[in-house]
Amino acid sequence: GNSVTQMEGPVTLSEEAFLTINCTYTATGYPSLFWYVQYPGEGLQLLLKATKADDKGSNKGFEATYRKETTSFHLEKGSVQVSDSAVYFCALKLMIYNQGGKLIFGQGTELSVKP
Amino acid sequence: NAGVTQTPKFQVLKTGQSMTLQCAQDMNHNSMYWYRQDPGMGLRLIYYSASEGTTDKGEVPNGYNVSRLNKREFSLRLESAAPSQTSVYFCASSEDLILRENTEAFFGQGTRLTVV
Numbered sequence: 556g557n558s559v560t561q562m563e564g565p566v567t568l569s570e571e572a573f574l575t576i577n578c579t580y581t582a583t584g585y586p587s588l589f590w591y592v593q594y595p596g597e598g599l600q601l602l603l604k605a606t607k608a609d610d611k612g613s614n615k616g617f618e619a620t621y622r623k624e625t626t627s628f629h630l631e632k633g634s635v636q637v638s639d640s641a642v643y644f645c646a647l648k649l650m651i652y653n654q655g656g657k658l659i660f661g662q663g664t665e666l667s668v669k670p
Numbered sequence: 671n672a673g674v675t676q677t678p679k680f681q682v683l684k685t686g687q688s689m690t691l692q693c694a695q696d697m698n699h700n701s702m703y704w705y706r707q708d709p710g711m712g713l714r715l716i717y718y719s720a721s722e723g724t725t726d727k728g729e730v731p732n733g734y735n736v737s738r739l740n741k742r743e744f745s746l747r748l749e750s751a752a753p754s755q756t757s758v759y760f761c762a763s764s765e766d767l768i769l770r771e772n773t774e775a776f777f778g779q780g781t782r783l784t785v786v
Contacts, residue, residue, distance in 0.1 A: 561712075589774065598674075598760060598777035599713075644712060656720075656766055657728070658703060658775050662712035 557582045561645050561661035568635055568668050576630040576664045578619075578645035586647040588612075588621050588628040593642045593663070602630075602643070635668045642666070672696050676761050676778035683751045683785045691746040691781050693761030701766040702744035703775065704728075704736060706757040713760065719744055720766065751785045758782050 562577040580586065587606040591599040603612030608623035617632045628645060645661040674695045683689055695702065700721050705713040705728075715728030717736040725736050733755060735747045744763075748755060759781045765773040 598779045599762075599775075600777070601774040604774060650766070656701060656764070657715065657718060658762070658764070659715065659729075660705075660713040662710060 557586070557647060557649060557657070557659055559645050559647055559659055559661035561643075561664050564642075564663070564665040566664060566666050568666070570637055570668055570670055571634045572668075574630070574632040574635045574639075574666070576643055576645075576666070578628045578630065578661060580626050580628065580645075580647050582626075582647055582649060584649050586649045588619070589646040589648065589658075590617070590619055590628070590630050591644040591646060591660075593644065595641070599644060635666070637668045637670055640666055640668045674761055674763055674776050674778040676759075676781050678781060679779065681781065681783050683748075683783065685752060685785060687751050688747070688749050689751065690748075691759055691761075691783075692743070693745065693778060694743045695761075695763040695776070696742065697763060697765070697776065698741065699763040699765050699776075700741070701764045701775075702738065703762040703764075704734075704744070704746045705760045705762065706730065706755075707760060707780070708757050716746065716759075751783075753785045756783060756785045 589604045590602040592602045603614040605612040605621035611620045648656045648658045650656040703718045704716040719725045719738040722741045761778045762775040764775040
């Protein structure tokens with residue numbers, strides 16, 4: 556089946572540290588890949604996406620590259636801020652002809668950034 | 671723009687009671703989804719609807735029913751609530767036009783449901 560696996564949290568970093576959150580996927584077709592972020596008490600917001608192999612998604616200093624050979628989509632940021640504290644979700648989506656697309660999430664990784 | 675609107679925001683039910691969670695989107699999206707979020711489990715898909723009049727089961731459909739009333743609205747019903755259904759429920763929608771690349775999903779603010 557289709558699934559997403561993320562590194563377990565919580566991840567605690569000091570401000571300006573380098574961030575990596577690992578994400579690997581299993582899919583029967585050629586999915587699009589997404590990172591969503593959830594701030595406390597809110598719904599999920601799209602952070603970045605990549606729709607095909609070797610694409611790099613980027614937004615707000617975060618980056619992730621779609622690696623088909625390793626079925627991975629790791630999230631990175633060079634220098635985190637306290638305001639980046641949130642839960643991060645990796646997700647995949649497979650379009651099924653005439654049936655729309657199922658969006659499947661990993662379990663989420665909580666990030667806490669200390670001043 | 672309102673985006674995706676869920677009601678209610680909070681609800682407490684007694685075991686065995688029924689209720690319907692409402693969701694509406696104003697973006698003319700084709701696909702709509704219901705997820706539940708539990709600690710350590712991420713978001714699990716309950717049901718989704720690719721278009722008006724169609725619905726399909728997700729990972730955890732047992733104990734739930736859905737209705738895609740029209741293109742805007744997608745409701746989730748608990749016929750006989752159980753404590754295991756205590757969770758935060760999120761509705762989402764996405765455009766999903768055929769022959770276009772996968773589009774992002776937009777989420778509502780969530781409904782926090784407690785079953786006692």
